[in-house]
Amino acid sequence: MSGKEISPVVKQVLELGPPLLFFVAYLYMRDETYLIGGREYSGFIVAAAAFVPILLLSLAILWRLTGKLSRMQVFTVVMVVVFGGLTVWFNDERFFKMKTTLVYGLFALILGVGLLQGRSYLAWVMSEFLPMTHEGWMKLTWRLTLFFAALAIGNEIVWRTMSTDAWVKIETFGFPLLMFLFLWIQILALQRHMIEDEGGDA
Structure with a gap:
């Protein structure tokens, strides 16, 4: 079953938005240290952790609008979730x-x-x-x-x-x-x- 067509602009915003938001968050947080759950995290790690739900939300909206996701998108989001999780877990x-x-x-x-x-x-x-x-x-x-x-x-x-x-x-x-x-x-x-x-x- 073919997916629904959406505006190319909306598609680009949903695909490119999360990396750009990560970049902006990193610039804002890079010199800060955050105490969360008794552990100190650098601004980079907090920005990386925030990137995961933003990416998931973006792809969920894209899937909702089009009815499909490419295999590359699915693979990439799995890798982001896994390595984003490892980044936070090991604070590395x-x-x-x-x-x-x-x-x-x-x-x-x-x-x-x-x-x-x-x-x-x-x-x-x-x-x-x-x-x-x-x-x-x-x-x-x-x-x-x-x-x-x-x-x-x-x-x-x-x-x-x-x-x-x-x-x-x-x-x-x-x-x-x-x-x-x-x-x-x-x-x-x-x-x-x-x-x-x-x-x-x-």
Whole structure:
């Protein structure tokens, strides 16, 4: 059953709102220490903890409006809940930072397993929205697998060698911008593999 269509603006607000709210909360809380339940938490950890219910609420609204969530959205929210919980439980911000590495790394691994089988799991997820030949999907999947692996390595380098401020900015703006630019370039480069909609002549 296909989902209901909603305004692209509303969709973007629901998808991009939680990371932006996390960024704003972090900027506001980063220099503070909070005593909660007898334990001291840094502003980063409090902001990370707040991010979890905000993301859950955002996706619940998106699901309510559209009737569906993508597999990537479900996987990402599970990772956020698990690693957000570990961050608070162990009072250690490294878990929240490692989440990004694991998300990108697992995406690369899953797509890579499909490629070894001669299949594109990416096509299974996205072919409904982007009609393309099998050859096109295989090329895009190879490239995206390498790109996700590079992002996972990049995240490890960033959080292990740079400040928390730098990581939050790169996580909120840098990685999403790189993803947007990469996909835009790939769509342009793979135009000859696109399948035209044949249902236009009535």
